[in-house]
Amino acid sequence: MNVNILLIVITxxxxxxxxxxxxxxxxxxxxxxxxxxQLEKVSDENHNHYIRINHSNHDLEKLxxxxxxxxxxxxxxxxxMDRQYHQMLQMVSGLAHDFRTPxxxxxxxxxxxEKDGAENKEYLNAIKNRTIQLNTSVNRLYDYxxxxxxxxxxxxxxxLRVFVPKILGDLYNxxxxxxxxxxxxxxxxxxxxxxxxxMLSRVMENLFINAAKYNTGKTxxxxxxxxxxxxxxxxxSNYATPFSKNDMxxxxxxxxxxxxxxxxxxxxxxxxxxxxxxxxMSGKVFAEYVDKKFIITISFLQ
Numbered sequence: 001m002n003v004n005i006l007l008i009v010i011t012x013x014x015x016x017x018x019x020x021x022x023x024x025x026x027x028x029x030x031x032x033x034x035x036x037x038q039l040e041k042v043s044d045e046n047h048n049h050y051i052r053i054n055h056s057n058h059d060l061e062k063l064x065x066x067x068x069x070x071x072x073x074x075x076x077x078x079x080x081m082d083r084q085y086h087q088m089l090q091m092v093s094g095l096a097h098d099f100r101t102p103x104x105x106x107x108x109x110x111x112x113x114e115k116d117g118a119e120n121k122e123y124l125n126a127i128k129n130r131t132i133q134l135n136t137s138v139n140r141l142y143d144y145x146x147x148x149x150x151x152x153x154x155x156x157x158x159x160l161r162v163f164v165p166k167i168l169g170d171l172y173n174x175x176x177x178x179x180x181x182x183x184x185x186x187x188x189x190x191x192x193x194x195x196x197x198x199m200l201s202r203v204m205e206n207l208f209i210n211a212a213k214y215n216t217g218k219t220x221x222x223x224x225x226x227x228x229x230x231x232x233x234x235x236x237s238n239y240a241t242p243f244s245k246n247d248m249x250x251x252x253x254x255x256x257x258x259x260x261x262x263x264x265x266x267x268x269x270x271x272x273x274x275x276x277x278x279x280x281m282s283g284k285v286f287a288e289y290v291d292k293k294f295i296i297t298i299s300f301l302q
Contacts, residue, residue: 087254102130141269153196153280160191160224160234167204178212180220187225193232193300199277206270207296211238214294231284231299240294251287274298 109123168175168182175182211220217239227233243251250256252275255268271287274296278285283300 102134105130137269153199155194155196155281157192158195158197158200160188160193160232161186163200164204164222164224164234167201168208171205171208174209175212175220178215179218180212180215181218182208182220182222185221185223185225187223188232189226190302191224191232193302195281195283195300196277199281203274203277203298206274207236207298210270210296211236211294214238214240216240216292227299230302232302233297233299235295235297237293237295239292240289242292243289243294248287248289252285271296 106127109127113123164184168184208220208222215238219238221235221237223233223235223237225233225235252271253268254272256272257268275285278298281300283298285296285298287294287296289295
């Protein structure tokens with residue numbers, strides 16, 4: 001009797017094990033089919049889709065996790081490539097415009113000079129100015145790609161109390177032609193940052209020239225001060241015409257110009273250089289328009 005009961009119990013246990021095994025196998029098979037279906041959906045529709053696992057299985061969860069991580073990486077790479085592609089299109093379009101306009105003007109004045117058959121200083125000055133604009137655009141673009149594509153940032157300690165006046169001195173002639181006064185306010189005990197000297201020079205030059213060129217007032221205010229979380233800030237502000245929300249969102253975009261109808265030799269490269277170089281030096285940059293003033297602030301960890 002006891003033996004029969006024992007056999008029955010063993011039989012029931014074996015049947016239960018078989019049922020559990022079959023159920024587990026079927027569940028795994030169904031989960032694999034679900035994964036295959038989701039993969040086919042990703043392949044057919046080519047969109048952002050992550051694999052979901054309904055069955056608790058360590059190996060399947062790991063497989064899905066690896067696939068989802070690969071999807072995230074590929075999606076991030078795709079976004080970056082799309083952004084670079086559109087920037088390249090903007091660059092080609094911007095170059096076509098920036099090079100074509102001054103060259104057309106230069107050729108036009110040359111034709112007038114040929115017709116007049118005389119040395120005309122007005123025409124020569126116009127040619128010179130347009131050539132300078134073209135040269136500036138080329139140099140900025142060259143800096144953007146040459147320095148911006150550097151894989152190694154050569155940071156070392158720079159004291160902004162010394163560095164900023166040096167750059168202002170180098171730009172004296174350029175700033176003087178705009179009739180602009182510069183106010184430098186230093187509010188920091190330690191004004192030293194870790195930065196790449198060549199990159200920081202280009203950043204300062206573009207900030208100061210931009211503030212002078214588009215100034216609706218007569219002063220540029222430069223302030224060096226300690227920020228939060230061990231950051232040292234440098235802000236450059238000038239009076240300017242109002243900025244729209246779109247202007248502020250795109251102000252650092254390559255080739256973006258606030259007023260495309262203005263023929264002032266602007267290439268829309270300067271502030272792009274500022275953002276690219278500051279971020280390459282592990283700094284931060286942001287712009288704002290407050291009380292009729294356009295303010296750009298750059299920040300570096302000390």
